[in-house]
Amino acid sequence: MAAVATTTFALVGNPNCGKTTIFNALTGLRQKIGNYPGVTVEKKVGSFFTQHGEKRDLVDLPGTYSLVPQSPDERVTRDTLLGLQPDIPQPDRVICVLDASNLERNLYLATQVLEVGLPTVVVLNMMDIATAKGEKIDLELLSDRLGCPVVPTTANHSDGLLALRVALSQPGLPNSSVYADFTDLENVSEAAIAARYERIGSIAAEVISYSVVDGEDRTDRIDAVLTHPVWGWAVFLGLMGLMFWSIFTFASYPMDFIDASFGKLSAFIQETMPAGDLRDLLTDGIIAGVGGVVIFLPQILILFLFIGLLEDSGYMARAAFIMDRVMSRVGLHGKSFIPLLSSYACAIPGIMATRTIESPRDRLATILVAPFMSCSARLPVYGLMISTLVPTGVASAGTKAGLMMLMYLLGTGGAFFFALLFKRTFLRGEPPPLVLELPPYRVPGLVTVLQHMLSRGSAFLRRAGTIILGLSILLWFVSTFPRTEAGLSGSFAGRAGHFLEPVLEPLGFNWKIGIGLIGAQAAREVFVATMGIVYSIDGADENTEPLRVALLKDHWPDGRPVFTPLVSLCIMVFFVFSMQCIATLAVVKRETNTWRWPLFQFFYMTAFAYVFTLAVYQLGRSLGY
Amino acid sequence: MITDESPTLLSDVEPGQHATVTAFIGDLERTKRLREMGLLPGTRIKFVRWAPMGDPLEIELRGYRLSLRRHEAELIQVLSEVS
Numbered sequence: 105m106a107a108v109a110t111t112t113f114a115l116v117g118n119p120n121c122g123k124t125t126i127f128n129a130l131t132g133l134r135q136k137i138g139n140y141p142g143v144t145v146e147k148k149v150g151s152f153f154t155q156h157g158e159k160r161d162l163v164d165l166p167g168t169y170s171l172v173p174q175s176p177d178e179r180v181t182r183d184t185l186l187g188l189q190p191d192i193p194q195p196d197r198v199i200c201v202l203d204a205s206n207l208e209r210n211l212y213l214a215t216q217v218l219e220v221g222l223p224t225v226v227v228l229n230m231m232d233i234a235t236a237k238g239e240k241i242d243l244e245l246l247s248d249r250l251g252c253p254v255v256p257t258t259a260n261h262s263d264g265l266l267a268l269r270v271a272l273s274q275p276g277l278p279n280s281s282v283y284a285d286f287t288d289l290e291n292v293s294e295a296a297i298a299a300r301y302e303r304i305g306s307i308a309a310e311v312i313s314y315s316v317v318d319g320e321d322r323t324d325r326i327d328a329v330l331t332h333p334v335w336g337w338a339v340f341l342g343l344m345g346l347m348f349w350s351i352f353t354f355a356s357y358p359m360d361f362i363d364a365s366f367g368k369l370s371a372f373i374q375e376t377m378p379a380g381d382l383r384d385l386l387t388d389g390i391i392a393g394v395g396g397v398v399i400f401l402p403q404i405l406i407l408f409l410f411i412g413l414l415e416d417s418g419y420m421a422r423a424a425f426i427m428d429r430v431m432s433r434v435g436l437h438g439k440s441f442i443p444l445l446s447s448y449a450c451a452i453p454g455i456m457a458t459r460t461i462e463s464p465r466d467r468l469a470t471i472l473v474a475p476f477m478s479c480s481a482r483l484p485v486y487g488l489m490i491s492t493l494v495p496t497g498v499a500s501a502g503t504k505a506g507l508m509m510l511m512y513l514l515g516t517g518g519a520f521f522f523a524l525l526f527k528r529t530f531l532r533g534e535p536p537p538l539v540l541e542l543p544p545y546r547v548p549g550l551v552t553v554l555q556h557m558l559s560r561g562s563a564f565l566r567r568a569g570t571i572i573l574g575l576s577i578l579l580w581f582v583s584t585f586p587r588t589e590a591g592l593s594g595s596f597a598g599r600a601g602h603f604l605e606p607v608l609e610p611l612g613f614n615w616k617i618g619i620g621l622i623g624a625q626a627a628r629e630v631f632v633a634t635m636g637i638v639y640s641i642d643g644a645d646e647n648t649e650p651l652r653v654a655l656l657k658d659h660w661p662d663g664r665p666v667f668t669p670l671v672s673l674c675i676m677v678f679f680v681f682s683m684q685c686i687a688t689l690a691v692v693k694r695e696t697n698t699w700r701w702p703l704f705q706f707f708y709m710t711a712f713a714y715v716f717t718l719a720v721y722q723l724g725r726s727l728g729y
Numbered sequence: 730m731i732t733d734e735s736p737t738l739l740s741d742v743e744p745g746q747h748a749t750v751t752a753f754i755g756d757l758e759r760t761k762r763l764r765e766m767g768l769l770p771g772t773r774i775k776f777v778r779w780a781p782m783g784d785p786l787e788i789e790l791r792g793y794r795l796s797l798r799r800h801e802a803e804l805i806q807v808l809s810e811v812s
Contacts, residue, residue, distance in 0.1 A: 170765040206793040209767045237792070294757060297764045323794075333781040425796050429782035432798070438785075537801045538785055539762050542794035 110151075112161040112193065113272065116181060116217055117201030118210050119167035120543050122229040125259040126201055127164040128555045130269070135559075146459060147180075147192075154273035163195060169209075169539075171216040172292045175462040185220050197277060198224040204241060204256065205233035205544065207312060211304045214250065223277035224252045227268060232258045233544055236322075238315045246311045253277070260416065260549025323418075323544040330422050340426060343419070344445065347410045351449055352480075355402035362402070366395035385580060393576025396627050397569045400450060403480055405561050407449045411442065411457070412556040416548035424540055434520040435527030437461055438540060440470040444519060447477035448512075451688045452568050453560065455695055465531045469523050471695060472705055475688055476519035478512050478680060481628040485679050486511055488632050491652045493672040507676070515680045518712070568687040575626040575686055583623070583637065592637060597622050611678065611714070612671040612721045614660065624684045631679075670724040674717050682713035737809055740786070740802035742776040748807035749773045755804050763801065767791045774807070 117123040127135075131150030148164040165184055166177035173179040180189060187194030200217045202210035207228075218224055226247075228234075234241065247254040255271045257264030329335045370387045377383040414420045420442065428438030439461045447454030454474045461467040490507055491498070579597070588594030593602075601618035608618050616638045623634030632651075639654040658666040683689065689702040696702070742748050750772045753760045768774070768790055777787040777794065785798040 169762070172761070172765065174762060206791075208791040209793060212765060212767065292761065292765075294764070297761075298769055301767060301769055327778075331778060331781060331787075336781050421796075425785065425787065426781050428796075428798070429780060429784045432784070534759075537759065537762060538796065538798045539766060540785070540796040542787060542796055544794075 110159055110161050111197065112163060112195045113197045113199055114184060114195035114222075115162060115164045115199045115201065116185065116213070117167060117227075117229075118169055118203060118206075118213055120541060121167070121201045121203040121210060122257075122259045123167055123201045124164060124556075125549065125552045126199070126227065126229065126257070126265075126268070127162065128552070128559075129259055129262065129265050130272075131162055152269075152272075155270060156273060158273075160272065162199075163192065168213065170213060170292075171220075176464070177459070177462075185217065185222070195222065198222045199227060199272070200224055201227045201229050203230050203233075204228040205230050205237055205239065207234075207239075207241065208301075208304055208308050211307065212300060215300055215304065218250060218252065225268075225271050225277065226250060226252055226254045228254055228256045229259050231256045231264070232261065233546060237544075240313045240315065242311045242313070246307070249307050249311065260546075260552045262549075262551065326545050327422070327542075330419070331426060336422075336426055340423060343414070347407070348448065350410070351403050351406045355406055358402040359399050362395065362399050366391055366398075381584070384584065385577070388584075389577040389580035390573065392580075392633070393573040393626075394569070396576060396630065397565065397572045400480065400568075401561060401565065403449050404453055404564050405557055407446055407453060408557040408560040409553065411446065412553035413548050415556075416546075416553055418543045418545040421540060421542045425542060428538060428540075434524040435531075436470060436523050437463065437466045438538060440466060440523075443470050443474060444477055447474040447479060450479050450481070450564075451475040451477065451685065452691050453564060455688065455691050456560070456563065458695070465527070465533050468696065468701065469526045469531050471692055472526060472701065473519040473523045475683055475685065475705070475709065476515045476522070476681065478515040479628070479685075481685070482511070482679050484629040484632045485624075486676055488635070488651065489672040489676045491649075492655050492667045493669045511676055511680050514677065518681055522708075522712075568691070571687045571690045572627055576630075579623060579626050579630070583619075583634075592619065610721070611717045612666075612668070612674050612725075613678075614658070614666050616658065617666075617675065621678075621684070624679075625686055627687065628679060628684050668729065670721065670729040673724075674721045677720050678713050678717040680713070681709060681716055683709035736806045738803050739774075739776070739788070739805040739807050740799050742807060742809050744776055744778050746809050747773060747775050748809040750805060750807050752806040753804055754806060760801075760804055763797065763805075766795065768795070768805070 115123055115127055127148065127150065130152040132152075134152070135148060135150035146166070150162045150164070152160055152162055154160060163184065165181040168178040168181045170178070171182045171185070173182050183189040184192055184195065185198065198217055198220070200214050202214055214226060228241065228243070228246075241256075243254050243256060253271050253274070255264060255268045257268055259265065330339055370391050373383060373387050373391070377386070411420070414423065424438035424441060427441040431438055431440050440458070443454045443457040443461075445454075446457050451474045454477070455471050458467045458470045458474070461470060486508060490504055493507070494500075494503060582596035582600075583592055583598070584595060586595065590598070592598050597619050598615075600622055601615040604618040604621075605613075605615040608614070608621075613621075616635070619638050620631045620634045624631040635655070636651055639651060639658070655667045656665065660666060683706045689706055692702040692705060693699055736751050737748075739748070739750075750768060750770050752770055753764075757764075772790055775789040777789055779786050780796075783799075785796045786802055787794055787796050789795075
């Protein structure tokens with residue numbers, strides 16, 4: 105029998121209507137995430153089975169308020185529905201998800217979708233919120249007015265999904281033709297928008313009946329606190345503090361476990377395999393590389409757990425609401441706030457989170473400055489340098505916190521400064537309007553949040569993992585070969601360190617620090633391990649004390665010590681500003697679809713780090729440090 | 730419904746007050762998305778609040794909440810209702 109093409113469904117809906125929850129619920133883990141060619145829009149394709157066990161493909165199209173596109177994401181949605189998207193055939197059927205608690209505005213998109221003329225099933229999601237608002241919707245009448253089946257659901261609590269699957273299993277669906285009189289989607293006029301809303305208004309008046317709900321609106325009462333001039337900030341800062349405290353506290357247990365497991369695996373190979381290049385490649389290249397990525401997974405998962413909870417509860421829109429003023433001072437958008445905040449954990453999920461920013465200029469500005477936010481991979485470097493900075497080797501809690509805070513402030517200041525600079529120069533333009541929906545608060549759906557967390561976590565592993573692994577192998581190679589009697593000093597990495605020394609000397613760095621900086625290109629925390637290799641200290645990343653002693657003994661040919669407190673500080677400052685993470689650069693390339701921006705980012709950040717560190721060192725020297 | 734005689738800008742409406750949109754200032758492109766989200770001449774809105782730092786602002790329309798900046802609110806002419 106000839107293969108019959110599977111029926112493809114497209115999922116469309118407003119942002120925040122629960123479309124992705126429905127996609128996850130229908131497809132489970134049978135989904136593929138990729139990019140549409142030529143644009144940086146995430147393409148999510150999955151499959152599900154009908155009641156009768158037949159396979160159906162499902163494409164999750166980017167959320168939009170209208171089929172008249174204003175961003176690349178929205179263009180993909182429109183083009184796919186119209187069969188104009190080059191890489192994807194026109195879907196056979198459409199599932200149009202509406203937020204039942206916000207029916208009028210959601211019907212605006214629905215009427216446009218119905219005009220396209222494909223057989224459509226309308227899903228009325230968030231029925232629980234509509235009911236809580238005292239709304240009663242006449243589903244049969246709505247179905248009649250729209251000319252298509254209407255299925256009520258509360259997807260984040262898994263209600264109505266069976267009925268949805270039944271509706272999707274129906275063999276025949278009427279082609280929608282009710283609104284065939286509006287067909288010109290490109291040239292939307294004032295009159296066309298008004299006419300559409302007039303029509304929607306009359307449908308809404310017919311199908312919705314209101315009953316009086318007791319008491320003040322719950323969202324109002326919550327917002328009275330959460331957007332209060334004093335309490336709003338207190339809660340906001342408290343939540344952000346809790347998020348970071350959780351990331352650094354709870355993640356440390358699985359991280360120690362992962363670290364120990366990879367250490368044991370490495371030790372096992374050391375014992376069982378004969379010594380040689382292959383063994384070294386396995387332990388120092390591959391295992392170290394995989395371990396270096398996996399170790400950050402707990403932090404990333406906790407970060408996405410928090411982001412998911414904040415998003416699903418409705419708080420994220422309030423965070424953007426209260427932060428918009430601060431962000432707009434530096435030319436950014438309230439929605440840039442979460443990507444930048446996430447970048448304190450790791451710039452990669454932060455940059456992946458910029459997809460919610462509609463304006464391409466704002467999005468690019470956010471991507472370009474995100475790596476200034478001090479990520480957790482810098483912490484081991486700060487830790488080592490703080491220990492060489494204080495004479496006793498053990499900094500008091502106050503000194504440590506003060507220095508750490510200084511580094512975070514420098515990085516954040518750098519991000520804001522360059523965002524402003526870029527928005528005033530090559531990313532200049534009319535500020536796009538802030539159109540931010542403030543959804544009603546609700547209890548987050550646990551399954552929704554966990555699915556979000558796992559899907560983001562696996563995207564991190566795929567994107568960052570492959571790159572860091574490749575680089576670790578490359579770094580192992582350049583620091584091992586060619587083999588000379590001089591050891592590391594004679595390898596490619598060592599030669600590069602020597603080659604760089606004249607450039608680095610004005611910053612107070614010698615060639616050994618140069619090798620550390622080269623190693624840090626794979627991932628910043630590799631600096632500590634590389635310094636361990638340079639100073640022949642085994643296991644330097646587990647216990648920095650022997651390394652600290654070795655570093656403090658190092659001196660220039662003229663006898664001056666290398667690691668003066670000023671140089672330690674300068675290394676920290678250099679790490680704050682420089683772009684030393686090739687995995688981030690690769691993600692920026694993916695997100696911007698060109699090598700131009702990651703290259704620009706690498707050069708401007710590294711150049712700025714150099715100049716700033718130079719200024720700090722020379723100033724410090726002239727003051728006698 | 731009692732309304733003020735003269736139209737004002739959305740940015741001048743007091744928190745808690747209701748108003749009806751009368752006109753948009755400037756070209757369609759700048760306000761198209763707001764219109765597509767249901768903010769049209771004749772739409773009745775409630776001014777909910779300013780953000781803690783004085784910008785953006787929050788309004789209620791068609792049963793949902795929307796935030797826009799002062800900059801955009803200054804493009805929207807309204808008749809506010811006297812309470």
